Every structure is written in structure tokens, then in C-alpha cells.
Amino acid sequence: MSVLGNKLPFKAFFVLFILICFTLIIEGSFFSFIFARSMVPDLLLIIVVCLAFLWGEKKGIVLGLICGFLQDLFYGPAIGFFSLAKMISAYFSGLSSREIYKDQIFGPMLTVFLATFVHEFIVYFLVELFWGNKFSFFFALDQIFIPRALYHLFLTLMIYPLLYRAEQKSYFYPLSGK
């Protein structure tokens, strides 16, 4: 990759935009048809949390907001719903990265595990606030929050190394700040 190429910001935006759109499409139009509802992973959340972990909380907030906004456009009940949830999850992920080594997988795994709880809790709270949930909180905790968080924990094992390598190769420069 040329040095000049790395300095072009639109290239990083393009890579990121394609990654987000591809993830959203594959979630809704592929995984949703082949997996049971409870087994469809929120790949976008994993990507947002991992990138926020690599880039820090400020960039994480913006990334979370953009990804959540696109998810709201594709699938959300109203604009701002997933934007808020992903933004806050990314913020906490960015904060946690200050104290954790980025070149080891356990940090991001734990961060994704906790961020999934934060994300799902915010969505649960908003649904409860606007329409009321058909799940009780403890049922949701037992049947949705915990299984999904564990599921995401293992998926991070596969996704984080790819993003870390892309980060090392400056695919996201200058968004990543490296």
C-alpha cells in the first residue's frame, strides 16, 4: 500500500462504510434466514466495540453514532434508537481500552461481553419506555442478554484479530489516528 494512499481520508471512510453496510446486510438478509432469532449475532456491535477499543472513546462515540444511525435506517423502529445504544456501548469500550493491552485478545473479549450487556439493556429500557416489552427483565436477562453476550464473546475471537491486523496495516488511517 502506498504512503499517499494511506493519507487519503476518503479511502478509510470508504473501507469503513463498506464494512458497516456489508455487516448490516449480512445480518438482516443472510444470518436472519439461516439462524434462529436468538442466534443471530449483532456483528455490527462487535465491530463498533472492537474499533472503539482500538481508537478510543471519542472516535468510538462517533463510530457508534454512525453505525447505530445506519442500523436505525435499515431495521430500527425510530431514528436514534440503536444510535444511542451503540454510541454509549462504544464510549464505554473506548474508556476501557485505556487500561487494557490492545495486542491481547482477552481485553476486547471482556469489553465486548460487557458492552453487549450495556447495549441490550439500553434497547430493553427504550422498548419498555415507548411500547412495553413482551419479555420480563429477568427472562430477557436469562434468555437474551447472557446467551448473546457469551455468543459475542466467542465471535470476538475471530473478528478482533482481523480488525487489529487491518488497524496495524493502516486500512483505517487517518480515522484511527495512526
Add this chain to the structure above:
Amino acid sequence: MNPSVWRVVAILGVGVILLALSLVFFTGEDLAHVNLVKDTFLTGFSQVQGFVARLGASTAGFFQGIFDFRNLQEENKELRKELAERENLRHQILELQKENYRLRGMLDFKERTEYELLPAEVIARDPSNWFETITVNRGALHGVKKNMPVITSQGLVGNILKVSRTSSRVLLLTDSRRAVSALVMRSREPGDVGIVEGSSGESASLRMTNLPPEANIQPGDTVISSGLGGIFPKGLVIGTVLETGLDQYGLLQQAVVLPAVNFNRLEEVFIVMDFPHENEEQEAEGHENEG
């Protein structure tokens, strides 16, 4: 007579007999006793011939196999490729057969229904656990409008939630934001109207609530839309009653309803295009009945 003369005579005799037999044999004379000899001879000979031929063939095959090893490998590769292609084709045919079966059912339903139906394909589902929506490949360009009912030949699916140019989002019956006014098809008593909504828990069942305690409802009954909500036409099948009981306060009846539509396997649906006009009439009828 001199023994040497006897020997010459014997040799000549055997020679003459063999010559005669050979002549008969090769000229194909149809003599029974000669044929017996011929058959015996040929049968024995053919066994040996067969054995030798098999041995030769297998030996030749063995050496041919060694010589053609490379060709065999390539041929094997080609055959494997061909097999994979055929397997792929077989899956495609099976998939097309299923699609054909579904589309035939839909066509049949479209012909016998009274509504103007627009077929649509499901292109996406909400991947989150919180909302029950699907996206179909028909939008404003095809005349789709918000709140239009969505059905299949099995029953009610939901209604149009959002419309974009070439696609629309459908709010399914199982979503917590959706509730449908419904009644029991068997009795059709106007007073026995309840509300069907998504059930709590992971099960795919629905819940019919707010039924009067004296409502005539029992397991096995078919639940249909009442048409009172103003969005769905009257008479669309929602599902079958699995069990009934009193609610938590013991004041009203409720029922668990198994949806007629398998929401996890939706691939094609119909959008009811001409309902709003009939809706007004049915609402008027509903008010008249109530009155």
C-alpha cells in the same frame, strides 16, 4: 501280425478318427453324438478360455492402471467436479421445486381471494431480538402505502409499517407494538372480541386477552380478525387456540394462540392493496352490529 504293423495301424486309425471328427466339427454337421463331444469339448475349453481371458484382462488392467495412473487422477478430479456440479444442480432443483410449490399455492390463493393482492418477497428481517419486522421488495413505486395489511395463504402476517421507494417494512403480529382485534370463528359472537398480541417468552405463540369471562372459546377454535381495529379486514385467519384460562386477576379470559403463519419461515407474502375502502364499509357494519 507284427506288433510294429499294429502300431502303424493304430496310429493311422486314431489319425483317421481325429480327421473325421475335425471334418464333422468344422463343417457343422448336426449329429447328436458328435455335438455331444463338441459341446463337452467347447464347454471345458470355454471355462479355461474364460479363466485365461479374465486373468489376461485383469493383468492388462493392472498394467494399464499403472500406465494410466496420471490419467485416472485427472479423470477422478473431473468426475468429482462433475459430481459436485450435479449435486449443486440437484439442490437448485429441489429449491426450485419448493419455490414452485409455494408459488402455486400463492397463485391459487390469489385467484380465489376477493382482495387485490400484490405479491412480495421477503428480503430481510430485523436481526435484533427486540423487534419483529421484515422487509419486502415492494414499495411506493408499486403502490404500497402505510398500514396496508400483509397476508399469506395461511393467514394474517402483519401490516406495512414504513414505505420506501422500492421496499417496505412489515410489522409482524408477534411484535410487542402490534395488537389485533380478533374473535372466534366458530361462534362469531360480537361480544366475544379479544385482543391478539405477541406472547411473552421465546415461544412463537400469540396471546389473546381481554375476552369476557363468558366468552365461548375452547382449544382447537380458529381465531380470526374482527375487522374492528380499522387496519385488517374481517375474517383473516390468525391462528388456533391451544389453551384457555382466566387472566392473573381472574376477571377476564385469555387464550394461547398458535399462529397460522410460521413467522420464522416467511419467504413470500401478499400485500392487500384495496382494503381501505372495504375497511370503511366493514367498520360501518361493525358499528351497526354493535348498535
